[in-house]
Amino acid sequence: MLRRLILSRNNTFINCRYASQSMVQTTVDEKSGIATVTMNKSPVNSLNLEFLDEIKTELNKLEKDKVKGMMLTSGLQKIFSAGLDITEFYNPNPDRLSKFWSTLQDTWLTLYKTPFPTAAIINGHSPAGGCLFAMSCDYRIMVGPKYTIGLNETKLGIVAPKWFIDTMVAVIGQRKAEISLTTGKMYTTDEALHIGLIDESVPDVNTALTQGNLFLNNFQRISPWAYKMTKDITRQSTVQWLIDNKQKDLDFVVTYLQSAEVQKSLGLYLQSLKK
């Protein structure tokens, strides 16, 4: 692991941590203690086993380093994250599929439960798992107007797991989540703002980062303990469901994803992407 100090946009030193060949880059502003975690897995930040593992490791490191906040963003031009890597569950190796899904569960739990405040800087398209990660942050700022966000699983002929659904319900409420999920709708930035799926729409990524810092800096005046307890209580039922049902969720997903019908839908969807 390499570390170096670089000068940030506002002339404070930031502490960078790079792993060689890393798909995740992190900088920490020494003055504010706010980290920026940049996902950088070409071409679309699709979340495969190794990438998820790296994101989880990075989040755990930030917790250990006691950062004051974290912004999650993408280093790619027009994609925040294309969601789960479909090649992990199309014609899968069953052992790897199990490992992949367990790692997704753990990464999501780590992100959803961080003891520090988080903001998603959504600087590109954010379907499915990308939307899940954005929704798991405390605040969402999206660069408009060209990109889209949503849980589009039904469009792939698959079903969003209960904890994806509960995460969306927590952000936009039962009724809007039901419509979003059943139709697999991808929202434009304006539409996402209108239904409360994002908190701010901004014209460019620099403004998004400024606004993200502004949001996270609010917590300098809040007791970290009060913050964490409040977040834990608010998110408790969704988190506890997955903790209590990890194996059941895994068994169901592994069986379901390998069914002939789902494999057929996924094959057709992948083909349409290649076109």
Ligand SMILES: CC/C=C\CC/C=C/CC(=O)SCCNC(=O)CCNC(=O)[C@H](O)C(C)(C)COP(=O)(O)OP(=O)(O)OC[C@H]1O[C@@H](n2cnc3c(N)ncnc32)[C@H](O)[C@@H]1OP(=O)(O)O
């Ligand atoms: C009970 C529950 C059980 C299971 C639940 C499973 C839950 C799954 C949740 C998910 O996250 S599923 C993934 C859903 N994601 C998508 O539907 C996104 C699909 N991708 C796109 O819409 C577009 O690629 C994009 C808008 C993200 C980017 O568009 P563009 O810049 O035009 O790039 P390309 O479409 O040309 O894609 C480049 C390259 O990347 C491949 N790719 C795209 N997305 C994925 C992906 N999610 N997984 C794997 N690979 C992906 C695409 O096929 C292209 O590959 P080439 O080989 O043709 O270069």
